[in-house]
Amino acid sequence: MTNNINIRTKARTEFIDITSEIEKLLDESGIKSGICFLYVPHTTAGITINEGADPSVVSDIQRTLSKLIPNNLNYSHMEGNSDAHIKSTVVGASKTVIIDDGKLLLGTWQSIFFCEFDGPRHRRVLVKLINDGV
């Protein structure tokens, strides 16, 4: 079964910590060992795993990506959001996390972030949990 996490972003660029929603889905599944597949079905958003303790980390990531890939270059695509498409390709739309002993094997400082690059919008993250039967 594929689960949906629904997200309402509030700014053009915003990273939203979705770790606890994913952990809740994992708890409900009862899976002890397997893989968690995360997927963003949008072309101007992404998903990343990075530090959740200090919010200045994700603000530095957002600011530096916007400096490298500015909104106002001379792009061909006429919708004014080419920067968001490019960031989506750089950050990526699919990630996998290992499940062991009923938990996501995240590092001590890792959180999972939905990355909005062209908000505010309604967004979704797809979560598929696979049991490897061990």
Place this chain on the structure above:
Amino acid sequence: MTNNINIRTKARTEFIDITSEIEKLLDESGIKSGICFLYVPHTTAGITINEGADPSVVSDIQRTLSKLIPNNLNYSHMEGNSDAHIKSTVVGASKTVIIDDGKLLLGTWQSIFFCEFDGPRHRRVLVKLINDGV
């Protein structure tokens, strides 16, 4: 079983939409629920998922990556394609897409692109479809 999609690129930099080839492999497999693993066995190419409707999106991505990672920097690697290797690391060689109800769970605007950064060449994308038995 691992499938191969064979690609003949025609330019140094080129994004080629391979969504329909992957969908054909999925149809032939009969898998209803699972994961589609995509892998590029090359070090100067990549794979990305982004907008397929307006071709100016992928041309903006290619142009901006080439601006950030130009071909003529003072690189150590003597084959003249360090830029292509760096783009390969930034875009990535492996992606996963969720399969549900016999279909790839792509978003409305998403297509899957093979990314050539050092063509023209003969290239391959490996596709492995796994059935999660649900």
Place this chain on the structure above:
Amino acid sequence: MTNNINIRTKARTEFIDITSEIEKLLDESGIKSGICFLYVPHTTAGITINEGADPSVVSDIQRTLSKLIPNNLNYSHMEGNSDAHIKSTVVGASKTVIIDDGKLLLGTWQSIFFCEFDGPRHRRVLVKLINDGV
């Protein structure tokens, strides 16, 4: 079962080829067909697949990433390693490689690299091998 590869990095920025350690784990597992999931549980490191034959390729990648994402920008995060967090998001913490005929389906020139961006440190790469039973 999830395996750990332990790594001792020696410089602030360093790419370490871990292909043979992963191949050893695969040999020991006896798995003939499946997926190899690679995961870095750190927020200032990453994993990439790129050329292993000529070491100047990974040094060009490291140098160009450091040029694009310098250590001395005016970052908010006060630990002096925002550049390493940003590189971690760009390179990524999770990759998947297909297993066929008891081997990783790497391309001729591909090696798997742990990417240190804030060393020297003790690090780990998590490796989970899943048998697809075919």
